[in-house]
Amino acid sequence: MTPPRRRYGAELEAALLTAAWDELIETGYARLTMESVAVRAHTSEPVLYRRWANKDELVLAAFERHRKDNPIAAPDTGALRTDLLTYLASVSQALAGFFAIATAASFSGFLAGSGLTPGEVRTKVMDPEALTRVRAIYQRAHDRGELDLTHIPDAVLDLPFDLIRHDLVMHREPPTPARIRTIVDDLFLPLATPSQPAKPSRRGRST
Numbered sequence: 001m002t003p004p005r006r007r008y009g010a011e012l013e014a015a016l017l018t019a020a021w022d023e024l025i026e027t028g029y030a031r032l033t034m035e036s037v038a039v040r041a042h043t044s045e046p047v048l049y050r051r052w053a054n055k056d057e058l059v060l061a062a063f064e065r066h067r068k069d070n071p072i073a074a075p076d077t078g079a080l081r082t083d084l085l086t087y088l089a090s091v092s093q094a095l096a097g098f099f100a101i102a103t104a105a106s107f108s109g110f111l112a113g114s115g116l117t118p119g120e121v122r123t124k125v126m127d128p129e130a131l132t133r134v135r136a137i138y139q140r141a142h143d144r145g146e147l148d149l150t151h152i153p154d155a156v157l158d159l160p161f162d163l164i165r166h167d168l169v170m171h172r173e174p175p176t177p178a179r180i181r182t183i184v185d186d187l188f189l190p191l192a193t194p195s196q197p198a199k200p201s202r203r204g205r206s207t
Helices: 009-027 034-040 045-049 055-069 080-106 110-114 118-125 130-144 154-171 177-192
Strands: none
Touching: 009 034, 009 045, 009 055, 034 045, 034 055, 080 130, 080 154, 080 177, 130 154, 154 177
16 A cells, blocks of 8 residues: 655645645534544644644634635626626625634634634635725726715725625525625615616515
């Protein structure tokens, strides 16, 4: 039997973080241990401890790696409404697993063990480029004359994404297409484009 090939550097770290993420998905934060991750990664606990002081640091690193490996592209459909519907659906699907794990972890001692506030954890694991992509969607809409960014408060621009995060935290699963249409058609567009009638949301119908 051929012995397993030894891994080093970035290759080894990637394998460890993949094992940590898979362990999170399958067993949950409370049952994850450095030993269980080491077993899954076919290595030893000292290899993990040389990189992360405890499982909280390992979990944060696994969140960050998963986010970097699964970027969410900003659509350019030619219209603000369809850009938002498409992007919010993608964000919801991509973040559903993260929010389910993060919410469960917060109730299992993760925040206490990590010494971080919920806001600090969110900053560490959320995509720093997300805001840039969102602003690009809004800027294109502004350039097309769909929005006047000089007169829209940031709170209104943030509203669709704040509501998506709220739904993910509360329900731990992606909002339905009907819910996303409600957020865009009934809440955001009337506030952001008060001079233009919002498109009917067609509640209950799937996209």
